[in-house]
Amino acid sequence: MRPEYFSLQSIGHIYTPYREQAPFQSQKKTTGEFYIILDEKYMGGLKELSTFKYIYVLFYLHKVIRDTKMKVRPPWAQNKEVGVFASRSPNRPNPIGLSIVELKKIEGNKLYISGVDAFNRTPVLDIKPYIDELDAIKDANFGWIQESGDLEHLKLHIKGIAH
Amino acid sequence: MRPEYFSLQSIGHIYTPYREQAPFQSQKKTTGEFYIILDEKYMGGLKELSTFKYIYVLFYLHKVIRDTKMKVRPPWAQNKEVGVFASRSPNRPNPIGLSIVELKKIEGNKLYISGVDAFNRTPVLDIKPYIDELDAIKDANFGWIQESGDLEHLKLHIKGIAH
Numbered sequence: 001m002r003p004e005y006f007s008l009q010s011i012g013h014i015y016t017p018y019r020e021q022a023p024f025q026s027q028k029k030t031t032g033e034f035y036i037i038l039d040e041k042y043m044g045g046l047k048e049l050s051t052f053k054y055i056y057v058l059f060y061l062h063k064v065i066r067d068t069k070m071k072v073r074p075p076w077a078q079n080k081e082v083g084v085f086a087s088r089s090p091n092r093p094n095p096i097g098l099s100i101v102e103l104k105k106i107e108g109n110k111l112y113i114s115g116v117d118a119f120n121r122t123p124v125l126d127i128k129p130y131i132d133e134l135d136a137i138k139d140a141n142f143g144w145i146q147e148s149g150d151l152e153h154l155k156l157h158i159k160g161i162a163h
Numbered sequence: 164m165r166p167e168y169f170s171l172q173s174i175g176h177i178y179t180p181y182r183e184q185a186p187f188q189s190q191k192k193t194t195g196e197f198y199i200i201l202d203e204k205y206m207g208g209l210k211e212l213s214t215f216k217y218i219y220v221l222f223y224l225h226k227v228i229r230d231t232k233m234k235v236r237p238p239w240a241q242n243k244e245v246g247v248f249a250s251r252s253p254n255r256p257n258p259i260g261l262s263i264v265e266l267k268k269i270e271g272n273k274l275y276i277s278g279v280d281a282f283n284r285t286p287v288l289d290i291k292p293y294i295d296e297l298d299a300i301k302d303a304n305f306g307w308i309q310e311s312g313d314l315e316h317l318k319l320h321i322k323g324i325a326h
Binding site: 001003004005006007008009010011013037039042043044045046047048049051052053054055056058060062070071081082083084085086087088092093094096098100121123125126127128129130131132133134135136137138139140141142143144145146147155158159 | 164166167168169170171172173174176200202205206207208209210211212214215216217218219221223225233234244245246247248249250251255256257259261263284286288289290291292293294295296297298299300301302303304305306307308309310318321322
């Protein structure tokens with residue numbers, strides 16, 4: 001089928017300490033303040049969100065240069081070439097970032113969150129609740145990461161844990 | 164900040180038995196064939212994807228009528244009004260669907276997957292590997308769903324399991 005085009009818009013922005021460089025999937029163990037400012041017109045959509053411990057944040061990777069290659073080499077596994085869809089590389093055909101973050105507190109239209117691998121002022125596209133069992137798959141695997149050798153070490157990279 | 168606009172495009176389409184009506188989050192226990200046809204120009208991006216048991220599929224909810232309300236009542240919890248961002252309602256400011264599906268087999272540009280709550284020919288925006296530990300959060304919760312009473316029953320609805 002021929003490609004179809006869609007127009008999306010920012011619903012708010014993520015604020016992070018990352019002005020120039022963002023680490024890969026820095027889910028935890030990061031310093032500095034991370035928060036989302038939701039545009040005020042969407043504030044009603046936050047009702048009951050604070051009952052969730054974790055949320056998905058979908059964001060537009062606005063700093064990515066759009067010269068997308070189909071094969072990528074993860075920065076922490078340079079000897080491995082994988083398809084872009086088998087990676088979490090930000091340089092993808094549609095530059096949508098997906099991160100699971102801990103929702104610490106909501107004050108008005110400000111959501112305090114745990115660390116996220118996004119540049120300061122990254123546009124937010126969507127927020128969804130992360131629901132236990134539905135999203136926490138018990139028998140998931142590590143795919144090619146597992147086959148690449150030192151899984152324990154690579155896990156630190158994947159999770160953005162300093163080591 | 165003022166809203167920013169972004170243009171995205173389909174990279175393929177999801178084929179499902181749902182021509183008219185799609186169940187909510189029918190992750191498993193569904194009959195019929197579900198598959199993704201990726202546009203051929205992106206085929207190289209599939210390298211090593213088959214090593215993953217589960218994948219995220221991000222799709223554009225093309226059949227949703229765009230009269231987005233900030234408060235929603237889930238079809239299976241009509242007595243509960245929650246914010247759209249505390250729900251998985253398809254009727255959201257940016258109509259991006261997110262489902263975790265089992266990746267059964269890849270043949271060329273055809274990905275056989277487990278059941279997904281999407282209409283036939285839904286445009287795909289992205290495919291990402293679902294990575295154990297990074298995405299399978301151990302201490303996630305059920306938020307307001309848990310507080311709504313009959314969690315065991317609601318879980319069946321959330322997971323799209325017939326009962």
